[in-house]
Amino acid sequence: MTIDPLVLMTDVDQATETLLRAAEEFDDSVIGEPSGLPGWTVGHVLTHLARNAEAYTNLLVWARTEVETPAYASPEARNAAIEAGAGRPLAEQIADLRAAHERFADAAASMPAQAWTFRYPAIVPSAAVVPWARLREVEVHHVDLGRGYTPADWSDAFALRLLREIAGDLPASAPAMVLHPAGADHPLLVGAPSDTAPVIGGPTRSIAAWLAGRADGTDLTVSPDGELPQPARWK
Structure with a gap:
């Protein structure tokens, strides 16, 4: 299924805003409560979403500049960043996630048309897949927060893809x-x-x-x- 990556970025914007609005209604105590992912709290999921936005920003920068910019420095660095940020206050988590999304959106908007065809040696097939990968992260992990958002809230197009x-x-x-x-x-x-x-x-x-x-x-x-x-x- 081929979809214009910039069209998908509209879906990413909407899905992220829906998640952020939901998180703004949480009580601060929810940060340390279990999420739907074994071993992860709500704070882990929110922090992961912020760091994942940065990781995909790195991939778009790589595609645009053709200067190797890995998503994460290493699996260990990825895990350490999630652990380090998981316990932060809710307001800080929301601000972090919003800022990380805005950087990702800016990176996507800066992509010339030919950069979307850039092929990575691993991870995802091409830069054009990155917006879908980010949308998938936001929608699935919104469910993982375990706070009322369920697969029934997914769009038909997202669920089918x-x-x-x-x-x-x-x-x-x-x-x-x-x-x-x-x-x-x-x-x-x-x-x-x-x-x-x-x-x-x-x-x-x-x-x-x-x-x-x-x-x-x-x-x-x-x-x-x-x-x-x-x-x-x-x-």
Whole structure:
């Protein structure tokens, strides 16, 4: 699915603003409370979102200047920055996230057309994918905050793209299944082709959330009748 990266940046702006408005309604004590991610508090998730915006800014700078600018100095540096910032007061976290997003948006606006075709040696295929990657981070981790925002709040377009991405990224060793989201023109195959693979049906948002590990799949159907397979772990 090809989408103009600048069009996607509009979605990133909107999703980020929705998250920030929600966070502004939190009580400061929420920072130390558990999030939907094992071992991470709400503060960890907010800090990660800010540092991730900076990481993707680095990738856009790399594409524009062709001077190597890694997303993170190292996995260890990434983890240390999240731990260091997780306990900060809510107001500081919100200001940090807003500023990091604005820098990312400015970097995207500064990209000449040809820079979007820049291909990295690893991480993401090209600069054009970076806005989608950021939108995915904001939408999925907004759910991970565990404060009322759920996959039901995702747009149809986001849920469908996320579903297609996860289905396409899962290894051939993943449990074989056929995904049949409501309203989709074509089913999606996960795992090795099999005549006995169960068909999983339901709303696109629900299937995407289940594959992403953000829902238990209780509103999905299985044909022939049986239990839902255990999906392979996603990020």
